[in-house]
Amino acid sequence: MKKIEIVSPAGNMEKLRFGIKYGADNIYFGGSDFNLRVQADNFTNDDLREGVALCRQNGVKTTFLLNSYLHEEDIKNAESYIEMIAGIGFDSVMVSDPGMMILLKGSGIKADFHLSTQMNVLNHLAVKFWMDAGFSRIVLARETSAEEIKMIKHHTGAEIEVFAHGALCIAYSGRCLLSRFLSGRDANSGDCSQPCRWKYSLMEEKRPGNYLDIIEHARGTEILSSKDLCLMDRLEEYIDAGVDAFKIEGRMKSLYHCANTTRVYKHAVKLAGTLEFNEKLPFWLEELDLISHRPYTNDLFNEFGELGFHGIPYIKKASFAGYRYDGSYAAEEIKVKTFNPVYKDEVFDGI
Numbered sequence: 001m002k003k004i005e006i007v008s009p010a011g012n013m014e015k016l017r018f019g020i021k022y023g024a025d026n027i028y029f030g031g032s033d034f035n036l037r038v039q040a041d042n043f044t045n046d047d048l049r050e051g052v053a054l055c056r057q058n059g060v061k062t063t064f065l066l067n068s069y070l071h072e073e074d075i076k077n078a079e080s081y082i083e084m085i086a087g088i089g090f091d092s093v094m095v096s097d098p099g100m101m102i103l104l105k106g107s108g109i110k111a112d113f114h115l116s117t118q119m120n121v122l123n124h125l126a127v128k129f130w131m132d133a134g135f136s137r138i139v140l141a142r143e144t145s146a147e148e149i150k151m152i153k154h155h156t157g158a159e160i161e162v163f164a165h166g167a168l169c170i171a172y173s174g175r176c177l178l179s180r181f182l183s184g185r186d187a188n189s190g191d192c193s194q195p196c197r198w199k200y201s202l203m204e205e206k207r208p209g210n211y212l213d214i215i216e217h218a219r220g221t222e223i224l225s226s227k228d229l230c231l232m233d234r235l236e237e238y239i240d241a242g243v244d245a246f247k248i249e250g251r252m253k254s255l256y257h258c259a260n261t262t263r264v265y266k267h268a269v270k271l272a273g274t275l276e277f278n279e280k281l282p283f284w285l286e287e288l289d290l291i292s293h294r295p296y297t298n299d300l301f302n303e304f305g306e307l308g309f310h311g312i313p314y315i316k317k318a319s320f321a322g323y324r325y326d327g328s329y330a331a332e333e334i335k336v337k338t339f340n341p342v343y344k345d346e347v348f349d350g351i
């Protein structure tokens, strides 16, 4: 049976270490520039070297993100940046902008090229086009159905990656001007302020300042906000369709999110096609429910069809206490790094 990769996010070195520990096959991260999460901690050049070396020692692949879009004024800086990172030794580089691809090819970098979901690839002709341009893996648009993936695979044999878990945009594959319009921060340069998650009120034009709340749930409303993606209960269907790699979204999400999703999806992919998969499925879904998230959808494609975006409150069922970072399980004393206040017998959140 072919190996199906779990591609996990790392917003910093700590998350990268946990990605390795919890079973990631491929870890993606960005440097100081030109990736789509400029607000993430991101990696210094020293971190990049250390991260790649650590992954290599543990047999984990690395994907470096250079997937922002370039304006004319960015080209020179991008060229120098590529020169600086070209020798680090990433297994692959994730790209959206064809201009970036031209710069990368010109640099002589030795890495595979992966096409970002931002390029909205939905059909086999587009896949062929990008393969001809030198991409070895295509991350399909999140709107691609399992049936379409099957056809794409049949016509091209391309290496296909899809998003399995994490936040979704209401805009087409994240191509969105809301953030730039409302906060001056450009989503397509990696600086989205997520205004689709903000709360909005209604105001009649002749009554300025008289805001009427739109109530969809106890905390108000998030009328533009989408559900989160969770493909877990359809994982086998996507594997049958020919998916080669499942990506977990969330470089800016918590350490717990990165570790838990990686562990659960890795286990599920291993057991796919066996009777044990169905036995374990309720447990995996329960585990994924512990991560703070919006209500899950397992099908963005139909989600749009059913106009299924209602007021969607955040779900937070558990708090991450922390992890043991020094001392063995048998030791009398261990050191724990905490992420929430911990009291005897209980963990309190938000105090």
Ligand code: SF4
Pocket: 168, 169, 170, 171, 174, 175, 176, 177, 178, 179, 187, 192, 193, 194, 195, 196, 197
């Ligand atoms: S504002 Fe929302 S929909 Fe638009 S890019 Fe940001 S997260 Fe996506």
